[in-house]
Amino acid sequence: MKTPKRIEPLVAEGLVDEVVCQLMSGKEANVYMVRCGDEIRCAKVYKDVQHRSFRNNTSYQEGRKTKNSRQLRAMEKGSRYGRQMQEEAWQSAEVNALYRLADAGVRVPQPYLCYEGVLLMDLVTDAEGHPAPRLNDVELTRDQALSFHADLLEQVVRMLCAGIIHGDLSEYNILVGAEGPVIIDLPQAVDAAGNNNASTMLERDVANLASYFGRFVPELIDSDYGKEIWRLYQSGDLIPGTKLMGEIVIDERIADVSAVLEEVKMALQEEERRRLYQGS
Numbered sequence: 001m002k003t004p005k006r007i008e009p010l011v012a013e014g015l016v017d018e019v020v021c022q023l024m025s026g027k028e029a030n031v032y033m034v035r036c037g038d039e040i041r042c043a044k045v046y047k048d049v050q051h052r053s054f055r056n057n058t059s060y061q062e063g064r065k066t067k068n069s070r071q072l073r074a075m076e077k078g079s080r081y082g083r084q085m086q087e088e089a090w091q092s093a094e095v096n097a098l099y100r101l102a103d104a105g106v107r108v109p110q111p112y113l114c115y116e117g118v119l120l121m122d123l124v125t126d127a128e129g130h131p132a133p134r135l136n137d138v139e140l141t142r143d144q145a146l147s148f149h150a151d152l153l154e155q156v157v158r159m160l161c162a163g164i165i166h167g168d169l170s171e172y173n174i175l176v177g178a179e180g181p182v183i184i185d186l187p188q189a190v191d192a193a194g195n196n197n198a199s200t201m202l203e204r205d206v207a208n209l210a211s212y213f214g215r216f217v218p219e220l221i222d223s224d225y226g227k228e229i230w231r232l233y234q235s236g237d238l239i240p241g242t243k244l245m246g247e248i249v250i251d252e253r254i255a256d257v258s259a260v261l262e263e264v265k266m267a268l269q270e271e272e273r274r275r276l277y278q279g280s
Helices: 005-012 069-077 081-104 142-161 200-211 218-222 225-234 259-279
Strands: 018-025 030-036 041-046 111-114 118-122 174-177 180-183
Touching: 005 041, 005 118, 018 041, 030 118, 081 111, 081 118, 081 218, 142 180, 142 200, 142 225, 200 218
Parallel strands: none
Antiparallel strands: 018 030, 030 041, 041 118, 111 118, 174 180
């Protein structure tokens, strides 16, 4: 097929030898199968911001680090330079997330490079070696749905242990690869520790999984894995392989108000002694 304009620089640099076909067209990018020497890979071509339906929502950007204050000011003002920097940050967020997640053992495509708005990475294939289908396009049995749901919860846990939340996880950005479900599309990935919306986004990702797999296993719809995972993360008890129950146990014990007030009083007294000592 004709080489898309955005991939031409990679061909000129010898990074891509041939564009085989287009695999899909998404809300923020088009994806192509490409040949790189003897390897068949995948090229994700990001759409210009004006042609994307998925905007750079500020709730996703919170907590992301910017190279310098000039770039940050430009991005806040929405200048032409700022929009360019915002686009670069949007694309690099996915590349950085993919590298971190691959290192953490999360099942994601292995990235190679991002050049001129094109992300080059592994092509995810099914058991027959064909491009893997999206989860939404696969008919599942009850047992398969239970297995995939458990597998993806483990991937979500591994992601969170690596400090990342997908932020837009659904059956449309999960591929059914030969080794199991593969999570894709991460330009909106959220920093779990630096984003005030992190818990909400994690719970939404997990709820999306429960809603989809609940079509095949109805009892999954009432599960509450999202809150459970977040509480374990906050308490420092979340590790890959953590056994999840899918429910939250509410502590209904009556708080000892007197004991709490006594603790506060002692803390204030200690602070006052420290202040007087420093002033002496």
